Amino acid sequence: MEVVLEKKDAADWVYRGEGAANLVLGYSGSAPAFIGKVMRLQKAPINGSKSMNSPTALTVHERLLWKDTEDIVATSNKELACQLFVKHIMSPLLGSTHVDSGMRVPASKEFLELVEKNVICQRPASRVDAAKVDTQCDSVLLMSDHSLFPRGTHEVEPCISVEIKPKCGFLPSSKFIDEGNAIKRSITRFRMHQALKLHQGEVSEYSEYNPLDLFSGSKDRIHKAIRDLFSTPQNNFRVFLNGSQIFGGLGGGADSTDFVTRGKFEDALKCVIQGGDGLRTMSFLLLVAETVHKSGVLDRLLEVTKLDNLDIDGAIHAYYDIVSEPCRVCRASGKEKMSQRYLSLHSISLDESLKIVKDFLIAATAKDCSLMISFRPRKDGNPGSPYDNLYLDSTNQFFDYKVNFIDLDLKQLKKMEEYYELDKKIVSYYNQMVETEERQKKNTSTMALKTAN
Known part of the structure; x- marks a missing residue:
């Protein structure tokens, strides 16, 4: 051009x-x-x-x-x-x-x-x-x-698109995860980060969204994930009609979806989703869920995110060997046991260290990317459409759909230290929050017993 x-x-x-x-x-x-x-x-x-x-x-x-x-x-x-x-x-x-x-x-x-x-x-x-x-x-x-079909501005049929940030869809199991970070093996990074974001005022309430649901392969769990994203979109769920955004936050996040917002969204769907008032939103969310399930694109995304098989707790050691600097993590630990634990990582070849960090950064890109799914009602008598299609039983409609990954940015090598520090902060705050809640429950139980006696 x-x-x-x-x-x-x-x-x-x-x-x-x-x-x-x-x-x-x-x-x-x-x-x-x-x-x-x-x-x-x-x-x-x-x-x-x-x-x-x-x-x-x-x-x-x-x-x-x-x-x-x-x-x-x-x-x-x-x-x-x-x-x-x-x-x-x-x-x-x-x-x-x-x-x-x-x-x-x-x-x-x-x-x-x-x-x-x-x-x-x-x-x-x-x-x-x-x-x-x-x-x-x-x-x-x-x-x-990708919120439109090609030549979408000239199409008679409307186009509705949804942008989803799936985030990380698995729990890490790396043997290099520090004992103090063991919570990572049972609680998703998304959930733990929500606690920190709520504390810092970045979000106004917890999202019920669980990435494990979206990546589960189960139609019911995928549907639950889409409903949860719609209820609390933050910066993880946006909807466009003919290329113009009609739902979700712009450059920041969006609070929970209130009654007024739901009503406006329901009205906006009239030109693309059939059904009575109160039913179009439910049908749209089901359409998105069934398309995610049928397309199978998240299976491939999950494979790429799993290139991070050592977690940042392991990959950070390979990073310091690549940049030829003393490992600050080992130095900061001050524990002989910790140094021995990561000795194997500091004993591998440079090529092996490069592969660990390269795979980690590729996985980081995958964890941060967005999924854009676009739909348009399929015209009658158009079986020759080049796009995949799906029948939505609740509205008796056929839809063409296409799926694209966006925001696949190259991560800078120097961000490895930022990833490590942020991870440490997220886990530390979440652990503190859990401990505080447990103390409060214990104190409440003790007071209840004293009152009863």
């Missing part, structure tokens, strides 16, 4: 949402080259001059880590390296039919500055305070808008 995005083009790109590192815009103009596309812009932290993903070469150790993929190592541009990571690493693992690596398009600084100005009022305050559009980038990533 021989085009450069200039200042005059900025007004045609509208805010869709954002994550920690990227801002997403949808196209509202009439240029054929951009219809049905979304744009991902790099963000830069407010409190520093360096970009989160500055266009510089990978570090020496990152080049070593990805040495088996020449295209990634050969590029001197980190943004392009991220795109090549999706193309060469994540696409083969998750299936090329479900992954779009996109294409990079040149963009002027004036375009990026005006986009920043245009969308700032729509961004969540917490995101605005943390980061801005990185105007030092010289290109943006253009991708298909």
Whole structure:
């Protein structure tokens, strides 16, 4: 695509949402080259001059880590390296039919500055305070808008899409998990992180969502997971109608779904889901659940997340060997027993250490990605549709559907230490919370006994 995005083009790109590192815009103009596309812009932290993903070469150790993929190592541009990571690493693992690596398009600084100005009022305050559009980038990533079907703006049939962040769908069983972190083997990371987020004010209440339900393979448990996500969407569940968001948070999270929100969503479904008032939402959630079950895409995602087979408690030791630094974890433990426990990890070859960390980072990408499922009512007499289809018994409708993975970002090697520290914080707070609750129960029981006597 021989085009450069200039200042005059900025007004045609509208805010869709954002994550920690990227801002997403949808196209509202009439240029054929951009219809049905979304744009991902790099963000830069407010409190520093360096970009989160500055266009510089990978570090020496990152080049070593990805040495088996020449295209990634050969590029001197980190943004392009991220795109090549999706193309060469994540696409083969998750299936090329479900992954779009996109294409990079040149963009002027004036375009990026005006986009920043245009969308700032729509961004969540917490995101605005943390980061801005990185105007030092010289290109943006253009991708298909997976909330639509191709040429979706010209389709007669409406299109409804759901974006789900599945998170980690298994409990770790690594022998390298520290005794103090044993709770990780029985409580999901998502659940433990909820406790910390609630404490820090990032969420207003616990989500009942359990990733183990979504990845279970059981239609009933998958349906429960989808209902739980709808009840407390936070930043894990969003719905789009013809490309426009109608449910869920934008760049931050959404509180629990109240009566008014449910009513508005029920009304919005009229053009795509048949049924009386109060029944359309139930049918839609069932449609999503049955599609997740039938498509089997989460089986593949689960395999990729399980590349993390040592947990961060094990992988962090391999990381320090790769960067040729004394292991801070072993040093901080100050216990001979701990040093002996991880001696085997510090005795393996460099190639083995590289594989451990490489697999961990690929798994981290999979755990953070989103699943986009799009539906449209199937037209009568159109058996030749190239898309998969599903019959929804409750509405007597056939739907075409397609499934795509998005947000498959390349994780920086230096984030290993951040992962370790965050994991430690999550587990520590959860353990403290459980201990506090147990003490309170014990005190309450003791007082009840005294009162009874």
